[in-house]
Amino acid sequence: MIGTFLQEKQKEMVPSIHDSSPAMFERLTSHCDKYQMFPLQEAAEEDSPEFSWGAKKGKGALNKDVQFYKSFTYAGVEFNLYDCVYMYRHGEEEPDIGKIVKVWETKTRKRIVKVVWFFRPTELTHWLGNIKVLGNELLLASGEGVGLSNCNPVEAITGKCNVVCTSIDRRNPQPKDRDLETAEFLFYRTFDVGTQEISEKFPNSIAQIEVEHFFNKVTDLKQPLHYGGKGSLDKPHSFGGATVKTTLKDDQPGRNTQSTLPPVTLVKQTKSSTRTDQCTTISQCQVTELVEKGRQGRLGNVSETDKTVARTEVKHSYCTPSTNALKKRKLQDLSDTTPFDQHKVMKSTSQVIEVTTRVKEGASTWFKERPWNDRLQEAQERGTLVLLENLDPSYASTEVEDIVKHALRKTVSAKMVQHNTFSNPLNGKAFLIFKSSEAAETAIFELKRRCLMLGDGRPVVARKGTIQDQVKSKDFPGHLSIGKLKFQKLGEEMRKAVSTSHYAQSNTIEHELAVEWRVLQEQSSLWWKALHQEQAAEIEQLNSKLKNPIKNSV
Amino acid sequence: MGSLMKEYAAFEEKVKRTIFIDSLSPAATEAVVRASLDQFGNVIQVKFIPNYLEPKNVGLSALVELENADQAKTIISEISSSSFMICGMPRPVRARAAEAEMFDDRPIKPGRKIVCRWLDSSDPDVEVAKKMKHLVSKHAEEAKFCLKHQLEEEENLAKKQTEILNATYKKYELIDSVVGNRVAERLAERYRVHVAKAEQQ
Numbered sequence: 001m002i003g004t005f006l007q008e009k010q011k012e013m014v015p016s017i018h019d020s021s022p023a024m025f026e027r028l029t030s031h032c033d034k035y036q037m038f039p040l041q042e043a044a045e046e047d048s049p050e051f052s053w054g055a056k057k058g059k060g061a062l063n064k065d066v067q068f069y070k071s072f073t074y075a076g077v078e079f080n081l082y083d084c085v086y087m088y089r090h091g092e093e094e095p096d097i098g099k100i101v102k103v104w105e106t107k108t109r110k111r112i113v114k115v116v117w118f119f120r121p122t123e124l125t126h127w128l129g130n131i132k133v134l135g136n137e138l139l140l141a142s143g144e145g146v147g148l149s150n151c152n153p154v155e156a157i158t159g160k161c162n163v164v165c166t167s168i169d170r171r172n173p174q175p176k177d178r179d180l181e182t183a184e185f186l187f188y189r190t191f192d193v194g195t196q197e198i199s200e201k202f203p204n205s206i207a208q209i210e211v212e213h214f215f216n217k218v219t220d221l222k223q224p225l226h227y228g229g230k231g232s233l234d235k236p237h238s239f240g241g242a243t244v245k246t247t248l249k250d251d252q253p254g255r256n257t258q259s260t261l262p263p264v265t266l267v268k269q270t271k272s273s274t275r276t277d278q279c280t281t282i283s284q285c286q287v288t289e290l291v292e293k294g295r296q297g298r299l300g301n302v303s304e305t306d307k308t309v310a311r312t313e314v315k316h317s318y319c320t321p322s323t324n325a326l327k328k329r330k331l332q333d334l335s336d337t338t339p340f341d342q343h344k345v346m347k348s349t350s351q352v353i354e355v356t357t358r359v360k361e362g363a364s365t366w367f368k369e370r371p372w373n374d375r376l377q378e379a380q381e382r383g384t385l386v387l388l389e390n391l392d393p394s395y396a397s398t399e400v401e402d403i404v405k406h407a408l409r410k411t412v413s414a415k416m417v418q419h420n421t422f423s424n425p426l427n428g429k430a431f432l433i434f435k436s437s438e439a440a441e442t443a444i445f446e447l448k449r450r451c452l453m454l455g456d457g458r459p460v461v462a463r464k465g466t467i468q469d470q471v472k473s474k475d476f477p478g479h480l481s482i483g484k485l486k487f488q489k490l491g492e493e494m495r496k497a498v499s500t501s502h503y504a505q506s507n508t509i510e511h512e513l514a515v516e517w518r519v520l521q522e523q524s525s526l527w528w529k530a531l532h533q534e535q536a537a538e539i540e541q542l543n544s545k546l547k548n549p550i551k552n553s554v
Numbered sequence: 555m556g557s558l559m560k561e562y563a564a565f566e567e568k569v570k571r572t573i574f575i576d577s578l579s580p581a582a583t584e585a586v587v588r589a590s591l592d593q594f595g596n597v598i599q600v601k602f603i604p605n606y607l608e609p610k611n612v613g614l615s616a617l618v619e620l621e622n623a624d625q626a627k628t629i630i631s632e633i634s635s636s637s638f639m640i641c642g643m644p645r646p647v648r649a650r651a652a653e654a655e656m657f658d659d660r661p662i663k664p665g666r667k668i669v670c671r672w673l674d675s676s677d678p679d680v681e682v683a684k685k686m687k688h689l690v691s692k693h694a695e696e697a698k699f700c701l702k703h704q705l706e707e708e709e710n711l712a713k714k715q716t717e718i719l720n721a722t723y724k725k726y727e728l729i730d731s732v733v734g735n736r737v738a739e740r741l742a743e744r745y746r747v748h749v750a751k752a753e754q755q
Contacts, residue, residue: 453670509718
């Protein structure tokens with residue numbers, strides 16, 4: 001099969017890379033096998049997302065059984081040649097981004113795409129050195145060598161990605177402001193995987209594809225993006241008492257164009273200090289909303305799965321004047337308000353940050369994430385696991401993610417820890433998986449150094465997460481057996497009784513022993529109750545000492 | 555917004571008909587739990603709660619979703635009133651009504667706005683906040699101690715019971731053997747006491 005043949009070739013070429021940083025090395029080689037590990041057999045199962053081919057392109061020259069295509073629809077989303085996509089790599093939190101340059105179906109009905117990769121700056125720190133990169137910048141792979149491209153099964157795709165080229169190369173149609181705002185990523189430089197050089201010059205072809213295909217499509221820029229209109233996304237929703245003013249978007253289109261992604265403001269200097277002041281906290285939310293809309297706009301009526309639609313519907317109140325009024329009031333109350341720098345992320349004054357549901361960027365929701373257990377174990381090993389305590393136990397996991405996003409400006413995956421027999425009913429805990437261990441450490445440090453107060457006046461406590469080994473212990477105190485040998489003498493019935501379930505009968509020893517256990521159980525629940533009550537009282541006492549409690553409107 | 559409320563209402567309904575079982579033996583599997591509770595009602599789903607933060611010997615716990623709330627109530631009252639054992643004895647399992655916080659995949663409670671704020675070192679509440687943080691860790695320590703104590707108690711009880719069990723078993727064995735090898739019979743003849751004859755095996 002062409003796919004494995006190419007991968008074999010790439011594996012052979014690995015030793016020739018000299019002086020590569022270990023991370024890059026591993027990444028390049030791991031491409032080969034880690035994508036294969038993604039279950040191919042799922043393609044055959046009924047529960048995998050639907051797939052259908054689009055326009056054909058022609059048959060393979062070498063191998064007549066190979067059919068090339070121009071487009072395909074996967075899980076309800078249409079992908080065309082030269083679209084940029086997210087691809088999930090086994091073992092990584094962040095998906096990789098690549099541009100589809102070839103699509104085909106093999107004789108054995110395997111659907112393969114060849115993608116040319118974009119590098120994230122974090123993967124090229126060795127070569128970037130001190131060169132500054134923009135927050136959402138990518139570098140296009142070029143040249144010849146490992147890491148330029150890969151052939152992967154279609155099922156590894158997890159979503160479309162909006163990547164815009166901002167290069168001033170004359171062959172590149174220049175993107176408009178709107179496109180930049182809706183772009184998730186941008187690139188204007190290449191990284192040659194052969195010579196390992198970063199350059200702003202684009203060669204004539206990359207991976208035997210003409211470079212024009214890598215630049216912006218001419219038709220892209222003419223796409224109307226309806227962030228002013230009332231599509232299915234703009235259903236007015238009220239959330240937490242503050243109503244959504246969807247009309248706000250209509251009234252102030254100018255405002256939208258000015259609130260660009262923070263990194264992009266470095267490129268496009270649209271500074272108007274009053275406007276951006278108001279927009280800083282909400283710019284992130286707004287842009288992610290616009291990104292979603294942009295994507296929706298391009299796809300036309302094809303909407304992604306229910307989950308994303310549900311999220312985009314809850315685009316609420318961050319633009320309302322009431323929030324701004326609240327902020328202004330807070331500003332006046334506190335005496336030492338320092339004017340906040342629009343690039344500074346952490347507020348220096350005790351600003352009330354309203355946490356709103358954000359749209360999930362990037363990875364689409366049809367993609368089944370790895371089981372949480374595995375991710376936790378792995379995160380602990382890598383040092384990206386953090387445990388948050390003292391949360392409101394009725395928070396949903398997504399709310400926790402949002403809080404972290406707003407307060408710490410970091411994207412995490414979070415899950416609340418399920419309450420157990422001994423959990424304190426007042427204390428909610430959650431595990432967070434950060435994208436890198438540095439992010440995790442800075443987060444813990446920040447939360448320790450400063451206090452993040454939640455609505456009901458409780459500070460969030462963070463520490464390094466450690467989880468118990470999930471190995472099951474064989475012995476359980478209280479489950480007795482009389483000794484192995486003797487156990488075997490007991491009949492079939494006896495064994496059955498132990499392995500399933502039964503009631504204790506009142507004329508057996510078992511019954512008496514069981515009653516003793518129940519007594520102990522009652523005792524233990526009593527003393528836990530007492531403990532929790534005492535703790536609650538202590539918390540109340542401290543709570544009453546708070547001077548500026550923020551009332552949570554439940 | 556309507557969909558959020560509906561989702562949450564559906565979730566609450568699910569909570570009502572789910573029971574929380576603990577003190578389960580680690581050897582219990584989903585099939586076992588399901589089979590043991592099937593006699594009371596229709597079990598829809600059994601999900602074990604992973605133990606991330608507590609010591610190992612605490613015993614497994616699971617959330618069992620049933621067909622309707624009545625079945626759930628019946629099971630809870632049955633298990634609470636008489637000792638029900640799953641996968642080992644004599645330690646019985648415990649059951650109680652599930653709470654929303656036990657589910658980690660719960661939807662967002664609608665109608666709630668979350669706010670949070672950072673406190674500066676000049677903020678008057680910083681001292682209180684710091685104290686609260688200390689309190690959280692103090693409570694965690696207290697809980698840990700309490701848990702340790704509980705586990706110790708449980709182990710003690712288990713040991714005690716093992717001894718009792720072994721002693722009782724020995725007694726029975728002794729009686730059995732004595733009856734079996736007809737020593738009892740002969741002794742009975744000697745003392746002119748009536749004793750049931752051993753059954754011929």
